[in-house]
Each structure stands twice: as C-alpha cells, then as structure tokens.
Amino acid sequence: GTKKNEGGVQKIIVGATNQFPQVSFLDKDGKLTGYDIELVREIDKRLPNYEFEFKILDALPSMLLSLDTNKIDMIAHEIAKNPERDEKYLFNKVPYAYWKNMITVAKDNNDPIETLDDVKGKKFLTHASSSAEQVLKNYNKDHDNAIELVYASGDVFDIAEQISTGRVYASLQSDFVLPVIDPQGKLKTVGKPLSQSEILFLFRKNDSEGQTLADAIDKVLQEMKEDGTLSALSKQWLGQDFTTAD
Amino acid sequence: MIKLQNITKSFGRLQVLKGIDLVVEKGEVVAILGPSGSGKTTLLRCINYLEKPSDGEITIDDFTVNCKRPSKKDIHTLRGKTAMVFQQYNLFRHKTALENVMEGLVVVQKVEKEEARRRSIELLEKVGLGNKLNAYPSQLSGGQQQRVGIARALALNPEVILFDEPTSALDPELVGEVLAVIRNIAKEGITMIIVTHEMGFAHDVANHVVFMDEGIIVEEGKPNDIFVSPKEERTKQFLKRITPEGVYSI
Amino acid sequence: MIKLQNITKSFGRLQVLKGIDLVVEKGEVVAILGPSGSGKTTLLRCINYLEKPSDGEITIDDFTVNCKRPSKKDIHTLRGKTAMVFQQYNLFRHKTALENVMEGLVVVQKVEKEEARRRSIELLEKVGLGNKLNAYPSQLSGGQQQRVGIARALALNPEVILFDEPTSALDPELVGEVLAVIRNIAKEGITMIIVTHEMGFAHDVANHVVFMDEGIIVEEGKPNDIFVSPKEERTKQFLKRITPEGVYSI
Amino acid sequence: MKLDPSFIWTALVELLSAVPTTLNVTMVSILFGTLIGTIVALIRIYRVPVLNPIASAYVTVIRGTPMLTHLLLIYYGLPMLVNGLSDSFGWSFRAASIPMIGFAYLSFSITSGAYLSEVVRSGMLAVNRGQIEAAYAVGMTTPQALRRIVLPQAFAVSLPNLTNALIGALHGSTLVFSLTVVDINAKAQIVASTNWKFFDAYLAAAILYWGLTVLIEQLSGLLEKRINVYNRGGVA
Amino acid sequence: MEVPFDISYVFEYAVKLLPYIRISLLIVAGSLIVGLGVGFLAALPRLYRIPVLQSLSKLYASFFRGTPILIQLFLFYYGLPEVLKLQGIDLSRVPVLVFVIATYGLNVGAYISEGIRSAVTSVDRGQIEAAYAVGMNGLQAFRRIVLPQALAIAIPIFANVTIGTLKDTSLAFTLGVMELTSKARSLGLLAQHFMEAYIGLAIIYLMISLLLERAFQFIERRMLRHEQPISSSKQARSFKLWQKRRPAPDASLNKGGQ
Ligand SMILES: Nc1ncnc2c1ncn2[C@@H]1O[C@H](COP(=O)(O)OP(=O)(O)OP(=O)(O)O)[C@@H](O)[C@H]1O
Ligand SMILES: Nc1ncnc2c1ncn2[C@@H]1O[C@H](COP(=O)(O)OP(=O)(O)OP(=O)(O)O)[C@@H](O)[C@H]1O
Numbered sequence A: 001g002t003k004k005n006e007g008g009v010q011k012i013i014v015g016a017t018n019q020f021p022q023v024s025f026l027d028k029d030g031k032l033t034g035y036d037i038e039l040v041r042e043i044d045k046r047l048p049n050y051e052f053e054f055k056i057l058d059a060l061p062s063m064l065l066s067l068d069t070n071k072i073d074m075i076a077h078e079i080a081k082n083p084e085r086d087e088k089y090l091f092n093k094v095p096y097a098y099w100k101n102m103i104t105v106a107k108d109n110n111d112p113i114e115t116l117d118d119v120k121g122k123k124f125l126t127h128a129s130s131s132a133e134q135v136l137k138n139y140n141k142d143h144d145n146a147i148e149l150v151y152a153s154g155d156v157f158d159i160a161e162q163i164s165t166g167r168v169y170a171s172l173q174s175d176f177v178l179p180v181i182d183p184q185g186k187l188k189t190v191g192k193p194l195s196q197s198e199i200l201f202l203f204r205k206n207d208s209e210g211q212t213l214a215d216a217i218d219k220v221l222q223e224m225k226e227d228g229t230l231s232a233l234s235k236q237w238l239g240q241d242f243t244t245a246d
Numbered sequence B, C: 001m002i003k004l005q006n007i008t009k010s011f012g013r014l015q016v017l018k019g020i021d022l023v024v025e026k027g028e029v030v031a032i033l034g035p036s037g038s039g040k041t042t043l044l045r046c047i048n049y050l051e052k053p054s055d056g057e058i059t060i061d062d063f064t065v066n067c068k069r070p071s072k073k074d075i076h077t078l079r080g081k082t083a084m085v086f087q088q089y090n091l092f093r094h095k096t097a098l099e100n101v102m103e104g105l106v107v108v109q110k111v112e113k114e115e116a117r118r119r120s121i122e123l124l125e126k127v128g129l130g131n132k133l134n135a136y137p138s139q140l141s142g143g144q145q146q147r148v149g150i151a152r153a154l155a156l157n158p159e160v161i162l163f164d165e166p167t168s169a170l171d172p173e174l175v176g177e178v179l180a181v182i183r184n185i186a187k188e189g190i191t192m193i194i195v196t197h198e199m200g201f202a203h204d205v206a207n208h209v210v211f212m213d214e215g216i217i218v219e220e221g222k223p224n225d226i227f228v229s230p231k232e233e234r235t236k237q238f239l240k241r242i243t244p245e246g247v248y249s250i
Numbered sequence D: 001m002k003l004d005p006s007f008i009w010t011a012l013v014e015l016l017s018a019v020p021t022t023l024n025v026t027m028v029s030i031l032f033g034t035l036i037g038t039i040v041a042l043i044r045i046y047r048v049p050v051l052n053p054i055a056s057a058y059v060t061v062i063r064g065t066p067m068l069t070h071l072l073l074i075y076y077g078l079p080m081l082v083n084g085l086s087d088s089f090g091w092s093f094r095a096a097s098i099p100m101i102g103f104a105y106l107s108f109s110i111t112s113g114a115y116l117s118e119v120v121r122s123g124m125l126a127v128n129r130g131q132i133e134a135a136y137a138v139g140m141t142t143p144q145a146l147r148r149i150v151l152p153q154a155f156a157v158s159l160p161n162l163t164n165a166l167i168g169a170l171h172g173s174t175l176v177f178s179l180t181v182v183d184i185n186a187k188a189q190i191v192a193s194t195n196w197k198f199f200d201a202y203l204a205a206a207i208l209y210w211g212l213t214v215l216i217e218q219l220s221g222l223l224e225k226r227i228n229v230y231n232r233g234g235v236a
Numbered sequence E: 001m002e003v004p005f006d007i008s009y010v011f012e013y014a015v016k017l018l019p020y021i022r023i024s025l026l027i028v029a030g031s032l033i034v035g036l037g038v039g040f041l042a043a044l045p046r047l048y049r050i051p052v053l054q055s056l057s058k059l060y061a062s063f064f065r066g067t068p069i070l071i072q073l074f075l076f077y078y079g080l081p082e083v084l085k086l087q088g089i090d091l092s093r094v095p096v097l098v099f100v101i102a103t104y105g106l107n108v109g110a111y112i113s114e115g116i117r118s119a120v121t122s123v124d125r126g127q128i129e130a131a132y133a134v135g136m137n138g139l140q141a142f143r144r145i146v147l148p149q150a151l152a153i154a155i156p157i158f159a160n161v162t163i164g165t166l167k168d169t170s171l172a173f174t175l176g177v178m179e180l181t182s183k184a185r186s187l188g189l190l191a192q193h194f195m196e197a198y199i200g201l202a203i204i205y206l207m208i209s210l211l212l213e214r215a216f217q218f219i220e221r222r223m224l225r226h227e228q229p230i231s232s233s234k235q236a237r238s239f240k241l242w243q244k245r246r247p248a249p250d251a252s253l254n255k256g257g258q
C-alpha cells in the first residue's frame, strides 16, 4: 500500500497513540512527542529514502486492525515481541528497548510475592492484546485459570488508582513504564522479571516493502546504538537507559 | 337544593363571570342558554370546581364552600355531591364501558367490587347499553359514549348532575338517543343543570330556563315565558338568531 | 348537465353504491339526504374521482368518462370540471386564504399570477373575507375557513360544485354564515350538489332533493314533495327521526 | 485481511456470555431512568417551585452533552466527592468500595433519566386534558387520577418512545468498557486478542446488537398491540 | 487522583478546546449533508411502496438504527475498504475523516429517512385530496402541498438528529480523529486534571447543543408561522397545570446519544 512520490521518497504511515506519557503523547503545546516518536523522527532523518508520518489511533486493537487493513505501514508503540505476535506480524531485528514484565502492586502491599504462583486467585488489570495479557493468558492456560483477568479498555488511565485502592490486586508492567503511569509513586514492582522481551517495531507480514523497510530501520538502529543516540533518547524520555539487555 | 351566591371568575384581566346568583330546587331541571363565550361552560365548571371561582359561595343542601379559600377537603366533598357529563364525553379511553362506570364507585366511594359491578350493569342497561358492557369508548358511537358518560355520572348518586352541551358533539341522528335518556332521568326527579343549544329539548324538559350573556344572568323564568315572551332585548335577539327563518318554531 | 349512470362502488366485499343513476340539469341545486353510512360521501367523491368507482359512467356536459378504464387524462379533465368543498375544509394549512384560492388557478390552470390574485381577491370579497386575505387557516374560525374553501372551489370556475356536509363541522352559530354564502351562489345559477343534514336549508335552497339509503336512491323529487309528503316508508322514517318531536316543522 | 466465518461463529458464541452484562446495565439504567424521569416530568408539568428550574437544568445539561462525558465525570468526580465527604466526617467509607459497574448504573441512569423525563412528559401531555377533568369529576384526588387514568394512557402513548430510549441505552452500554466492565463490545475486543481478528469479532458484535434491537422492537410491537386494544375502534 | 480539583483549569481547558470545535462541527455538517441525501433517497421507496427497494431501505434503516455507532465506525473504517478492494478500488489511504463522515452520514440517513417518512404521512390526507380536487396531479400535490408541510413537521427530528450526531462525534477519537473529546483526554492526561478537562468538555458540548437547538427552534417557528393563531382566546383555555405545549419526544438517546 505505500506509494512513491516523484523524488523516489517513500511515505510510511506510522501508527501511534497519544495516550502513552513519555512514549507517545501530546505535550503542553499539543505536539506529538515521546520516546518512540522522537526515535522514529531520528530514523526519518537518517533514512532519506523514506518519509515518516504519524497516524494517531486510540489503542492497540485499532493499531493492529489498521496495520491489517493497510491503513498504516508500521506501529511504534513499545510493542514487545512474543511468539504469538511473531507468528502473525513481522518485527524488525534490532530492539530499541527491553521490556521486563514485573508484577506491580500497591506500595503498602507487603505480601511475599516472587512469582505468579504467589498471586493465584488475585485480580490482575490488563489490556486486551497487550503482551502482559499474553503472559498472563499463557500462565492461566497451564494453571487452570488461576488468575482473574480484569480488562481495561485504555480509556481510563488509572492503573495506579485501581491498584492502590485495591480494586485490582496487581498488574504486569515494565520497570520503565511504572514512573510514567504512576507519577505519584503509589505502586512498586516485586519479584524478579517474569519475562524479558524485546521492544520492536511491528510491520505486516509477507510484505516485501515492509521487509525492506524493517531492514533499513535495523541498520539505522544499530548505528544509533553505536553512536549513543539511542541511549541518550532513552535517558531523555524514560529517565534511564533501557536499551540494553541484561 | 343548590344555591350559588355571587360566583365570580376572571381569567387574567378577562372577567368571565360577573357575580352569578342562582337557586335550584331539589329535583328541578335547569336549562342554561346563551351565546358563545357568555360563560355557561365556565359556570358549570365552577360548580364542580374544575375551575376555581375567584369569589362567591356554593351551597349544596347544607354544605357550603366559600370560594375565596376552600380546603382540599371542601373541594373533594363538593365534587362528591356533583357529577358532570361532558360535551366531548371524556370517557376513560383505556377502560371499557363497564369499567368507566365502576371506576368512581370503586376508587372514590370504595364500594365493593362486585356490588359496584352489579350497580354499573344496571345503570348501563337503563341507558340502553346492556349489550355494550365490554366495549371500549373507541368502539362506541358518539351517542353511545355520551350515554356511558351519563351512566357514569348517575353511578355516583350525586345531588346534582351538570351537563355541558351533552349533544352538540353528536351527529344529528344520534342526538335523539341521548336526549331521550336525559328526559327519562328528569322524570325520576334528579336535579340537573343543562347547558344546551337544543331549544325544543330545553322547552320540553326544563322547569326553569336561564339566559346568560357576558357573564351575567340576563333573564330567567319558566320555559314558556322565556321562549314565547322574553322580556329582555338581548334574549329576543338571541332567540331570533338561533332559530333562523322559523326553522325552529315552538 | 351532469349525468351519472349506474355508478357502483365496492370497498372489498362491501358494496357501498349499488348503481346510482342521477341527472342534474345545468344551474340546478341538488340536496342529497340520507342516514349515516348510506353512501352520500362516497357518491360525491366518485363524481370527483377521489374515489374510483367500480363501474358506471359519468357525463358532464358532453364529456363522458367510462369508470371501468379511465385514462389519467380523463380523470384530470373530470376534476377540472368539478370542484369540491370538504366537510373538514381541508385548506392548505401552509398557505394564506388568498394563496389557497390562487393555488389552483396558478398551478393547474396556469393563469398569470397577477390575474389570479385579482380574481381571488374578488372571490374572497364575495364570500365576505376581503379583510382576511393574508390570514392562515389556523387564524380563521371554522366558518371563515369553510368560506375560503368555497372561494377556492369557485375560483376554478367549475361546471359543478360538490359540497359534503359543508356546515356539520361548524359551531351552531357559525353555520349561518356559510349557508348564507351558499344561498347566494345558488342564486347565480351555478350547478351544485350538496350533502347536508340541514333540512331547513335543503328545503329553502334546493330545486331537487335526493334521498339515499344503503347505496341506492330511494326517492327523489321536489323539496316540498319529499319533505311534506314522502312516498317511501324509509324516507318517512328518516325524516321523523331527524326532526324529532316536531322541533323542525316546515 | 479475509473474513473467517468460522471465527465469526466462535466469536458470536463467546459474545453470548457478555449478553447478561449488557442487558443488566441496560435494564438498570432504564428502570432507574424511568423513575427519575417520571419524577422530573411531574416536577416540570406541575411547575413545582424551586425544583422546576433545577429539573429543567438537569434535562438541558444532560441532553446537551455526550453520554461519555457523563460517564467520565461520574467516574472521576464521584470518588473525589465521596472521599472528600468521608474525610471531613471521618467515615471509613472509601469510593473504592463502589463496584465499577455501580458507576455505570449511576451514570447511565442519570443520562436515561433526562431523556425519559421528556418521554414521560410528552406522554402525559398527550393524554387528553378531558381525562383528568373527568377523573376529578368522579371525585378522584390528583394522585388517584394520575395513577389510574393518566399514567396508564401515557404509558401506552409513550411506548414507541420508551422503546427508542431502551434501544439507546442498549447501544450506549458499549461505553462501560471504559470502566473495565466486560459487555458485548468489550468481549469482542478480548475475544479478538487471541488472533487479532478484530473485524470478525466486531461483525459478530454488530449481529448480536442488531438481533437484540430487533427483538426489543418486536416485543414492544406486541406489547403495543395489547396495550392499545382500547384504541382500536369499529367492533361496535 | 489526589491532585486537588482546581477550577481554573476548567476555563483554561475550555479555551484550549475551542479550536477543536471546528473538527466536530465539520463531522456534523458533513454527515448531515450525506444523511439528508441518503435519507431522502431511502425514504422514497417506502413512501411509494416500490417492491424490492422498499425492503432494502427497511434493512438499511434497521441496521443503522439497530447497532451501536461505535461498532459501525469500526466496521466501516476497517471493513469497507476491504470489500471494495475486491472490486479493485483502493481506499486504504483515504483520510479517516472521510470514513467518519461517511459512517455518521449513513447513520444519520437512517434516522432522516424514518423522519421524512413519518412527517410525510402525518400531513393530513385531506390536504392531498383537496390538491387533487383543485386539479393538481400527484407530483404537483407532493411538491407544493405535502413537502413544504412535511419539512416543517420534520424540523424537530432534524434537530434531534443533528444534536445527537454532535454528541456521537465524541466517539470519533477511537479512529484517531483529534476532535473535542480526544483533545480533552490528552489535556487531562498531561497534568492529571481529568475532572477539570471533562467539565470543560461538557461545557463546550452544552454550548454548541444549545446554540443548535435555538437555531432549529428559530427555523421551526418560521416554517410553522402558519400554525400560530393570532387570537388564542378560545383555544387558550388551558387547564392550569396541563399546558398544551408538547415537547418533541426526543430520539437522540437512541440516535447514539453517547
Ligand atoms: N375507504 C373505505 N374503506 C372501506 N369502507 C368505506 C370506506 N369509505 C367508506 N366506507 C364505507 O362505506 C359506507 C358509506 O360511507 P359514506 O361515507 O359514503 O356514508 P355517508 O352517507 O357519507 O355517511 P355519513 O352521513 O356518516 O357521512 C360506510 O359503511 C362506510 O363504512
Ligand atoms: N382557561 C381560560 N383562559 C382564558 N380565557 C378563558 C378560559 N376559559 C374560558 N375563557 C373565556 O371565557 C369566556 C367564556 O367561556 P365559556 O366557555 O364559559 O363560554 P360558553 O358560554 O360556554 O361558550 P360556548 O357556547 O362557546 O361553549 C370566553 O371568552 C372564553 O374565551
């Protein structure tokens, strides 16, 4: 579905949301910005053959559906790789962040929690189609639906509120998302990371143009890793360098 | 006995009744005539307190309401002593003929249901509708509806029945049915006040005729006096207009 | 001259008109009487083709329509020769009195607008509404509305005007206005067929009276013959019922 | 993207489990909405002093703003209010003990109440004035006249509008997902998250909503026929 | 949520939201234009009882009135291009606003077709007969007598549909259209002042709704000039508490209303 204009520059529509603070959001002046957004802009600078344009959508389901239906060409939304997604979609190869799924509970929660086995029978807040949902669903499959999933629609941005008031017990969050969704520090992470996944861009599968683009982006990302741009961006937006694996 | 004293009614600045005095003896049938807008309907509605008079006193038998400041209970008692038959029938549309007649007995007078049914059927038979007990108003002709209206009024066993042009919404051919029923009731000695345009009927049935214009009673008296030799100029004019070209000659 | 031959009309299985034959001479005024449901309205509507007769022939002057298979053009021509005054007036509610009268002239007869206005004003003045040219129907009394309806019919300059109970939707006091206007038109020699319950008026104005019952013409003749000495039993019955107890004596 | 009929079927079956939630939210909001609506309608018809302007303002504001804003305002505002009150009076009650669906009940009832007040009001005004006069004339009190004569007829007159309001509430209930309540719409998104066949899932949801709507219309049609027996003439 | 409520944010946000009224109104206006066209076309087969087309028109109205607009948005935005792609038409890069307007337009059309139908049938039959009686043909009677009156009767329906659509635009954010609601969400997110942002949003919606309502009332009064009796003495005899004026039963909860 991408089209070349006269100069041979190819236009790429990037799906993003405006609801993810520090990653993809509108700043005070109404400008779309954040880690993923600025990263794509940097890639844009380094890839003269491509021109990137953002398309704002409300949540992951819409983004996936838009990718399916050619309305966008790639998604930049802290997408974690997992086998299920890998089967249906194309990822690039060089991660621009690493996502560690940690059990996140209220700050004053002193239950001894190390693994999901310690929270059987509790309510977990999650989003449909998120990678955390996948982790939980996989666990449930092997453990007789031991964890109760509560789905948020992404409309109400109040994970911290729901956990700290005890509406739900916990949620799976990445270490670096926590300060973003919980600016007032009502939550904490416990135990060891349940999983670590690579954060990548998402493309349509079986699409040669998509493959070419992914490869080109990989090359640039590798460069950016080497010249320190990537970790600088991460520190600027996420407060820490999350761009290397443990 | 009904006694109206100085009944006055204004709508905003418009004074519609300018102090009506009227005495109706028990068992009397009074016909009220008068041009459109003269206040006939308003007077009737005041007696039943569907319209609140601005001033005056209404006495039925030994019960008196001062219209300046009546209590809710007064109004209720007054309405209990009167019954109204409307020009547009105003039957309860979602109830059958029988239910229409029973409604007041059961809900207001707390008559036992079976007893109410028995009395209602009797009344409907009296007005010739014994075969229409379970018909809804929409399934009845105008004349039949009005007869149900009359039965509903009779059921309450009121001191006085008020009729506001009971036949003027009817096709000419149905008028007869209703007038016949009223004529029969009159024979039974029930007090009635009837606003009507049917001169022949008024002449026939009424013991007393009242002619109103512009909110006052212009003239009243025996039917023969009023129809044959009215004293007031306005009465003469009116009677001439309403019986044009000798079509109605009495 | 109007000639109806064997006009028949059924609604589903119900035969409402059972072969009506009638001849009306030019300038004649015919009154049609009969009990409710006898088919008077239906007959009138058939003449104007608002109702399609099942069978029969309608002739106006030298133009004949066979009702079995009329063409669109036939219907149009027939409607051009007739005009109707409705019981419920049926004025165009979004147009003023003047526009109501002009509408047919301008749209159907393609009369020039100024000319149409001139003629319409003249007609409205004739029915006594020279001062209501720009009033909307909702701003007119029933009697005034019906007079606009008559002016609208007259404007078309038809061979015949059909009136369906033109006064029965009016308050008793307004009836006079409209009857007076019709009486005047009658004097001008326009052919008219009038369904009416106003016996006095029918007697006064009609040259010819037709009594219908159950879809047939039971009796017809001069007014005096029909009203004073009807031959048929049904006619007698009807006249007795409609003029109860000598209220209407002619 | 291709349609997958077998998945649409699977989705449809799975969505059925969310139907009770959807109907629950719908019915509760209509029931309480009718209650609120009737009270508001009476206040406005009888021009009750003080309450009348408040009732009018309520109707105007609710009808002038989207249902979503009502939901969000209740969701964010009510806890502020409840916790604020608890703090100042030293109660131990916290907004967190209000179940999520409670916010939906409250917010949707408030929304429906405004619309239904107009439905009830127009229904009552459509009842001929003569009916209440006749009721007075046989000696009924105002509450008796309202209950026995006016409201039954108003209900019959308003049935089509009530049906519309019911369907509106059914469709509006799609918003409850914002509150983590899993209705048909939410279930569609969740069902699709196993294989990302969102379109198929939405199609299944559309079929379900459509079916429910048609069912409501049919039932109301039947009811209307029964209730309106008295308006069918001609038997005599 | 412990961020205290601060009224000054309400005004700040309301002002910041103002420019986004444009997008919302654009959607409303666009879908009304589409809806009027479609609605009129869909009403005709049912008014004239054209076989087949009549059933199609019924099906169309039933579907759009029978499903939530949120679901319709998804189906059309993502489904329609796929269907058309099979016909070789590529719509995948058509701006989202076009889809939004098309979907709302079809939705509006369903309500308008019903509105037109009921308005036309409510013009009393006697008027049409009178038109025939003065010699008009069917088309003349429809155009000169029925239509002008039907339009006037339909104004309240149009008003409801318009205001209903305005409120429905609050759902367009799900497809990423930056309209009022979407903007309010991101404003609230930024400083965690959700309450203030949504109150600001409600105020803006209320203002537009009221303005639209006034405008329609004005039009209705003009078009129904002919129904206003000069002297109301006889009719005005109203039962004290039982006033004559009937509010237009409001369809807009059904018309999305979200
Ligand atoms: N469109 C129709 N469909 C079925 N039956 C009809 C229709 N129009 C009239 N009828 C029936 O035809 C019969 C004659 O009706 P019509 O209106 O011509 O009587 P009428 O003599 O004018 O009575 P009235 O004095 O009550 O006006 C009646 O039985 C009536 O029910
Ligand atoms: N509710 C009201 N508000 C204002 N004016 C009223 C009201 N009710 C009646 N009127 C006026 O009071 C006057 C008398 O009305 P009323 O109905 O009593 O006359 P009527 O003698 O019954 O006339 P008709 O013979 O036409 O029924 C009229 O001028 C009427 O317009």
Ligand SMILES: [Mg+2]
Binding pocket: B040, B041, B042, B164
């Ligand atoms: Mg009167």
Ligand SMILES: [Mg+2]
Binding pocket: C040, C041, C042
């Ligand atoms: Mg007739």
